[in-house]
Amino acid sequence: MPEVGLMTPNESPAAVTPPPGAGTGKPLSVTALRKTYGGATAVDEVSMDIAAGEFVTFLGSSGSGKTTTLMMIAGFVEPDSGTITVGEREVTRLAPQKRGLGFVFQQYLLFPHMTVGENIAFPLQLRGIPKAEIRRRVGETLEMAGLSGLARRRPRELSGGQQQRVALCRALVYRPPVILMDEPLGALDKKLRDQLQTEIKRIQRELGLTVIYVTHDQEEALVLSDRIAVMRDGRIDQFDTPRELFERPRTPFVADFLGAANFLPGRLEESTADNGAHSLVRLDTGGLLRTRPHSLPQGNRVRAAVQPGRLGLCPPGDGFCTGTVETVTYVGTLVRVTVRADGGDGHMVRLELPAGRAPAEGDKVGLTADPADVSVFDAEDGG
Structure with a gap:
């Protein structure tokens, strides 16, 4: 599965739509989103408004509906009903590559035959960005992520944490209005996970990005998020700031799950x-x-x-x-x-x-x- 905004090599560059207002965060709205598989309801009438520049986490255990909701926003899963709006544009039925969103998976999905610099440059090449501008943007993004000296290396020469940084850079380099992250740190050890949490939050704040992040790790959600949607059985139990969730839970489930x-x-x-x-x-x-x-x-x-x-x-x-x-x-x-x-x-x-x-x-x-x-x-x- 390719990253949103990143095409596989056999896809046409003409199919890629540059995100309007690239370089700034955009608000995102989800209204009455629903998805069923057979007789099972995976997501049940989920609604939320996410402000521009906000870091929101979907938190829940396996089967809570968090990843399915993210995949519907990304365009990889089609909802049965409901709407998804980015900025002023409804994207509910658009193909993933036409939504202009960035996506970072737990699996890094780097092209093994390309260098780090080439991996990061790829989405800009698809968009027809001039070579000089590509070099500038790739250099800036590498420096921001602390990878300036690794541009000529291949993915196999990098550690897991470095590969995840490259995947993040590739999603950031064309400044999408919204970045979606599906448990991107789940495969890393705790020390490295803690370091990358700090870097992700720093980058998000510096660029004013709107981020939607999926995790089952309560501590990670509390550290990173402006607001957290605690999900259970396809619904949102409580959508609030970390402090409110922890100190003023509205349901026994939230009180137990968060602490x-x-x-x-x-x-x-x-x-x-x-x-x-x-x-x-x-x-x-x-x-x-x-x-x-x-x-x-x-x-x-x-x-x-x-x-x-x-x-x-x-x-x-x-x-x-x-x-x-x-x-x-x-x-x-x-x-x-x-x-x-x-x-x-x-x-x-x-x-x-x-x-x-x-x-x-x-x-x-x-x-x-x-x-x-x-x-x-x-x-x-x-x-």
Whole structure:
């Protein structure tokens, strides 16, 4: 499968339409996009507006619909219904090469018989750009990606990270209005992935690119994105900034997927308190937990959700819960701790603490949380 905006060698250059307004980001809109395969719905009425120069990530597990949505935007998959608009132009039924979008795959798809410079120059040659301008643009793009000394090398002479940089350069060199990236760092080790995340974000900001990025890696999405569309079963569960998704999830699924939240069952004792500053949940363990205010009725069965990194320790008998430390796992700058809560059914609570503040296994501890860090969901809300 060729990159969008890049033709295979046997295709005609005349088939390529230069993107209008190349060199600047363009807004992108998706309205009621739907795709089914047989009796299965892959994407179900997905709609979103993406601003020019915005970095948006589709985040979800396998089968959530994120890649199918990206492929419909790219033109490789035809939607059953819905519309796709780039700038002022509807592109829903256009062929991929006529949409003028850049695409970077997880597989690098570099031409092995071409040098790095020739690979990057290829889309400009197809567009009939003069040779002098091609040399200038290729040089600028190589320098921007830290590849200036590698223009004459073949892809086989490069590391995986260098090959992915070349693929990115090839998609950037003609300044498409939107860049689509399908898990481009998935095959790289963590250290290299972290380095390239920084470079991708820097390049995106410097050029004002509109980027749509697909990943199943929560940390990668949080680091790169201006906004994240968390997808599940072909739908968007929540489309928001990284901070809002992590700190104010609207569904239990988002709370669990973004941060592996602890869910503490109980009953809503006060729906508002202290002039609406917080609500109170009587946990099944017997403790009283202050949470953010919300609109659920008093007396409802609920689940209070709090991320492991937002919990703290205090003396036994204090806080909203007392329990026994079951495990302490060292993972570098922090430790992961599990505490078996007293009372109820011995609920296990997970914490992430600075490495220097770790309790010992078997210790009795109390648990604390800032009400602003605790979300509340109806007990019947499974999603």
